[in-house]
Each structure stands twice: as C-alpha cells, then as structure tokens.
Amino acid sequence: TTGEGLPTYGTAVLVNVINESGIYPTENFQKGYFPAADQASGEVLAEKYLTGKDVCFRCPIACGRYCRADGVEGGGPEYETIWAYSADCGISDLVPIIKANKWCNEYGLDTISAGATIACAMEMHQRGILKDEDVDGPTLEFGSSEAIVEWTRKMGAGEGFGAKLALGSYRLAELYGAPELSMSVKKLELPAYDPRGAQGHGLQYATSNRGGCHVRGYLISPEILGVPEKLDPFSIEGKAVWVKLFQDLTAVIDSLGLCLFTFTASAGPRSQPVKDEAVAAERPGAIDRARLNENVVTIMAGAPGGTGLSIAYDLAEVLDDGNNLRVVPMIGKGVAENVRDLLYLRGVDMAITQANILKHFARTGALGKNLGNQIT
Missing domain, CATH: 3.40.190.10 (Periplasmic binding protein-like II)
Structure with a gap:
C-alpha cells in the first residue's frame, strides 16, 4: 500500500477496496455497499482532478492530494472526506465533494463530522422527522449535490439551520427526538467503515478514548487488508488483544510524531512469541513474555x-x-x-x-x- 497505492491514488485508494468488502457505509449507514463508488474513487480523482501532492516533511509516500474542479482548488479530499460526502450522502460526483471539502478547509471543519452530520439530517428528512419548512436552504435529501456544498458552507458560517448542523449529528438528532439516527460513539461520528462487517474495529470504537475514531486503533488493517495477518472480520473472538495492541501502538506512534501509516510495518500479537524465541536463543533462560502476559x-x-x-x-x-x-x-x-x-x-x-x-x-x-x- 505505501509502495504504490498511497503515492498514486492517496488514501482514497481504499474506496473500492472497502466498498467491495461490504463495509462502505451508505446513506447514513443504512447500507454497506455503494453501487457508484467507483465514480468517486481515488482512481478517478487522480485521473481527472489531481493537480499536485500535499507532502508531509521529507515523506517519500506523498499520499496527500491537491485537487481542482470548476475553479475550486485546495488540499484533499482524502478517503474519509470522499466517503462522508459521497456514499454517506448518496453522491457519485467528485466535483461537489471537492467543493464541500474546500468549505471545510476554509472553516476548519472536520470533514467526517461535517459530511456525516449532513447524512444524518438527510435520513431525518427521509423519515419525515425533518420537514422542508424546518430548513432555510436546499432540500436535505440523499443524492443532492447542491445540498452537500451549500449546507457545508452554512454550517461553517453558522447561518440558519446550518447552526444546528454545526452542533454535530448527535445533538442535531437529539433536538428532534431521534438520537439513534446519529451514527456515532461518544457523540463522535463514525468514519468510513461499517463495524457490522469488521467487528474488531467495532470493539475499537466502543473502547477508544475518543469513541468513533479510526485513528486510535485501525483494526481494518488485519480484518480487511490482512496486515500483519488476516483475521475473520465477522468474529469477535480473540479481538481484545488486537484492539489493545493497535490502540497502544497508535499512542506510541502519535507520541513520537510519526506517520500513522507506519503501523502497517509493525508486528501483530501472534508474532511476539517468534521474537521471544529469538531472544531466548541469544539469552538462555529468557522469559516467554507473550505467554507470561497472557x-x-x-x-x-x-x-x-x-x-x-x-x-x-x-x-x-x-x-x-x-x-x-x-x-x-x-x-x-x-x-x-x-x-x-x-x-x-x-x-x-x-x-x-x-x-x-x-x-x-x-x-x-x-x-x-x-x-x-x-x-x-
């Protein structure tokens, strides 16, 4: 991934991978597969809209994107941004996604929370909880390109109903008596992975100090990508040790100021006994640390x-x-x-x-x- 996929297509290389795995949340997590995902993928982004790469200091991967569409240009969109405004809101066109991302950049909005909150409002409208007369802008319905751009702007500016959207999906849905329509943990909007199809990752959401956050422990790596080894995504058995490992590892990586993607080169818990055997060979009498801790x-x-x-x-x-x-x-x-x-x-x-x-x-x-x- 860090050798070809990320440098070429950025983090959005995951769009088709996650969609084909059936865990690409669609229309506020009502579905796990978006038929038009390939139209708003990293491949299409690179082919039609990429104008440069946004590179972290001395990074050889350069996964960051810099794009332009209809005269609007700026950093991103990344994988999570594309998902939040694409599948989650039912949009297959990258142009309005790039525009909505630009507003997020301008206002300092988190693109996951912004897009997911709009998706939540769209389902509220779909269910008749949110009426047309409740809003002062484009109809909040799945598939509306106008809605994702304008409501992102109004959210950032705090204009009209945009001020309610700016509260986040949980508080918005709670205002209308439907907090269950907020796809969040600890009031933090879930990112672009449906935990019903990656149950270890769901356990990580439930135990993370930030709630629905994928960068506090990325169990998608072993459950979907098979790194460092492939785990059954539909089983919770044995996942606690993996969740703890990834959460601890992520804390170390963040504390050192390293790139989060370096976790893909780190060993899983089952490789520790192999290391212990090597240590024991060099130091007779060395303790089998993995067995002792278990x-x-x-x-x-x-x-x-x-x-x-x-x-x-x-x-x-x-x-x-x-x-x-x-x-x-x-x-x-x-x-x-x-x-x-x-x-x-x-x-x-x-x-x-x-x-x-x-x-x-x-x-x-x-x-x-x-x-x-x-x-x-």
Whole structure:
C-alpha cells in the first residue's frame, strides 16, 4: 500500500477496496455497499482532478492530494472526506465533494463530522422527522449535490439551520427526538467503515478514548487488508488483544510524531512469541513474555492496610501456578473506587468490593444503567 497505492491514488485508494468488502457505509449507514463508488474513487480523482501532492516533511509516500474542479482548488479530499460526502450522502460526483471539502478547509471543519452530520439530517428528512419548512436552504435529501456544498458552507458560517448542523449529528438528532439516527460513539461520528462487517474495529470504537475514531486503533488493517495477518472480520473472538495492541501502538506512534501509516510495518500479537524465541536463543533462560502476559490476572484490592488487600494477597498465593497463572494484586483507593477502576481503568481484570456497594451503584445508576451486564 505505501509502495504504490498511497503515492498514486492517496488514501482514497481504499474506496473500492472497502466498498467491495461490504463495509462502505451508505446513506447514513443504512447500507454497506455503494453501487457508484467507483465514480468517486481515488482512481478517478487522480485521473481527472489531481493537480499536485500535499507532502508531509521529507515523506517519500506523498499520499496527500491537491485537487481542482470548476475553479475550486485546495488540499484533499482524502478517503474519509470522499466517503462522508459521497456514499454517506448518496453522491457519485467528485466535483461537489471537492467543493464541500474546500468549505471545510476554509472553516476548519472536520470533514467526517461535517459530511456525516449532513447524512444524518438527510435520513431525518427521509423519515419525515425533518420537514422542508424546518430548513432555510436546499432540500436535505440523499443524492443532492447542491445540498452537500451549500449546507457545508452554512454550517461553517453558522447561518440558519446550518447552526444546528454545526452542533454535530448527535445533538442535531437529539433536538428532534431521534438520537439513534446519529451514527456515532461518544457523540463522535463514525468514519468510513461499517463495524457490522469488521467487528474488531467495532470493539475499537466502543473502547477508544475518543469513541468513533479510526485513528486510535485501525483494526481494518488485519480484518480487511490482512496486515500483519488476516483475521475473520465477522468474529469477535480473540479481538481484545488486537484492539489493545493497535490502540497502544497508535499512542506510541502519535507520541513520537510519526506517520500513522507506519503501523502497517509493525508486528501483530501472534508474532511476539517468534521474537521471544529469538531472544531466548541469544539469552538462555529468557522469559516467554507473550505467554507470561497472557496468563497474568490483575485484581484491584483496595487501600493499603484494608481487608481487600489481604484477601488479594491470599488469592495470589493460593492460585499462583508459575508462568501458567499469576494473580497480581493492585493497590487502589477503597472498595467503592475499586468498582470504578474495574470498569474504566485499563489493565484491571478483577476487583474486590462489597455486595452492598454493588447494590448501591445498581440502584442509583451512578456507574450506568446496565451495571449488571458490565460486571460478572
């Protein structure tokens, strides 16, 4: 991909790949395949509208696009932008997409959120929730090229109904009593991959600190592209370790200021034992790190000197089975805080608390309405 696809067609090289995989969200995620996707693809963009490349400093790939259409020119559109204004809004013409992208550049709008919010409004109109008299511009209906351009402009300017669109899809849909029509996680609009056909990627959306974000962990790589190895996209089994790996790896890449695409050259979790074997060959007695980590269970015990900590130490001693099973007690802040840590703190597998504490949280809903489904 980084050798030919990205330099030649940019990130929009993914349009046909994702569409043929059946996970190219269409008309606000009502479908997973867009019949006219090839008309608004990276190949067509390169052939008809590309005037140059937008290159990051010293990058040999140069995946960024610089395009011109009907006298409008600027950076982009990228894959996610094309999807948000194309399939998600039912548009197969790249010209209005380039124009809408230009308005996003001018106003500093996120193209995923902007396009997805318009798509949400289009489905609201389709279902009769949003009436023609509610808006002061082009009819918000799927397939309207005029709508995606003008409503992007009005969104950026905060004009009329555009000010409501600028709230984002969740708050817009919530205003009209239909928040379920916002395709978002943690109120962040989902990008161009339908999680119903890439369930590990869906798990990444659900656990990401930003919600519906693909650049916090890209499970599309193993599930669809087969990098570093091909995983079954319709199975959730074994995906937790992959999600954690990609989320951690992405955090490292971002912290170092590297290009996100370098993750494609990184190893998956199943290659770690191979590395460990090489280390063991060089250093006799070296620990099989992958096996050791797989068999470690952490338990949030509570505050120092508390009963919970004593119980945790006893469990660790009784259940210890060398590298086959190791229980690691963790010092916390108390039995109530232990429940919060179990739910929200990464790396906590179990926690010690009291039955009355759980009943309190279940009764008050302080930790969510479905606590019983989250803790076993």
